[in-house]
Amino acid sequence: MVGTVQRVAARMPGRNHPRGGSDVEVLVMEKTVESAIVAASPAECFATVTDFARYPEWAGDVKSVEVLETDSSGRAARVAFRAAAFGRSASYTLVYSYPTSDGLTLAWVQESADLTSKLDGSYEFRPLDDGRTEVVYTLEVELLVPIPGFVKRRAESKIVHSALKDLKDRVETHSANGVGPR
Numbered sequence: 750m751v752g753t754v755q756r757v758a759a760r761m762p763g764r765n766h767p768r769g770g771s772d773v774e775v776l777v778m779e780k781t782v783e784s785a786i787v788a789a790s791p792a793e794c795f796a797t798v799t800d801f802a803r804y805p806e807w808a809g810d811v812k813s814v815e816v817l818e819t820d821s822s823g824r825a826a827r828v829a830f831r832a833a834a835f836g837r838s839a840s841y842t843l844v845y846s847y848p849t850s851d852g853l854t855l856a857w858v859q860e861s862a863d864l865t866s867k868l869d870g871s872y873e874f875r876p877l878d879d880g881r882t883e884v885v886y887t888l889e890v891e892l893l894v895p896i897p898g899f900v901k902r903r904a905e906s907k908i909v910h911s912a913l914k915d916l917k918d919r920v921e922t923h924s925a926n927g928v929g930p931r
Contacts, residue, residue, distance in 0.1 A: 780870075780889040781905045785913040789924040791874035791882045795852045797920050798872055801828050807919040809911055810834065817842065827860065839864040867891035886913050 787794055797803075804811040810833040818827040829842045841862035848854045856871040870888035877883060890905045 780887055781902070781909050782885065782887045783906075783909045783913055784883055784885045785917050786877070787882045787884050787917050787920050788880075789882060789920045790880065791853055791876050793924055794872075794874045794882050794884055794916070794920050795855065797916060797923070798855055799824060801825050804830075808915050812838065820847075822847075834864055837864075841865060841868055843868065862893075864893060865890060866893050884913060884916065888912075 801814045801816055804814045811830060812833065813831045815829045816825045816827075817829055818825075820826040824847060825845055827842060827844050829840070831838055831840050833839070839862065841864075842860045843857040844860045845855065845857045848856055853874045853876075854871060857869065859865060859868040862868060868888075868890055870886065873885040873887075875883040875885065886909050888905060888909050890901065890908070892901065
């Protein structure tokens with residue numbers, strides 16, 4: 750089951766009130782975080798999200814993927830995507846990092862794009878005692894064209910929710926550890 754969306758916010762202290770006078774604290778929405786429990790091991794989840802060439806097979810909006818560069822370990826470091834977004838085709842390139850050596854985290858930042866100025870995020874794979882994995886997906890999106898905050902948040906939530914659902918379906922369908930369906 751895919752978990753509920755959690756909004757993570759940061760407080761920006763010490764801003765002057767627009768009408769003068771005392772400081773106010775402004776709450777700024779930073780990113781969307783959602784989790785899902787997947788009936789597979791963290792290694793299987795990690796293997797699926799790092800097999801970029803297969804994204805068009807299971808990631809609903811992804812139309813094509815090209816690994817542009819790999820790191821010294823042979824893992825994808827720069828990846829170009831074409832995906833359906835906001836009723837049109839969008840292109841973007843992400844730079845990937847692997848912050849932990851245990852294969853439990855994958856992070857990315859946007860290098861370039863035609864619709865977004867920021868598309869940064871991460872997957873964290875948390876092993877559970879019963880052999881399943883809690884997958885935590887964090888995403889921060891900024892569009893090149895300003896849109897109302899509620900529209901941006903709705904789009905961000907849809908991206909995260911769909912990505913987790915697609916990942917869960919793919920991994921559980923192809924799970925080899927006997928925890929999930931085959």
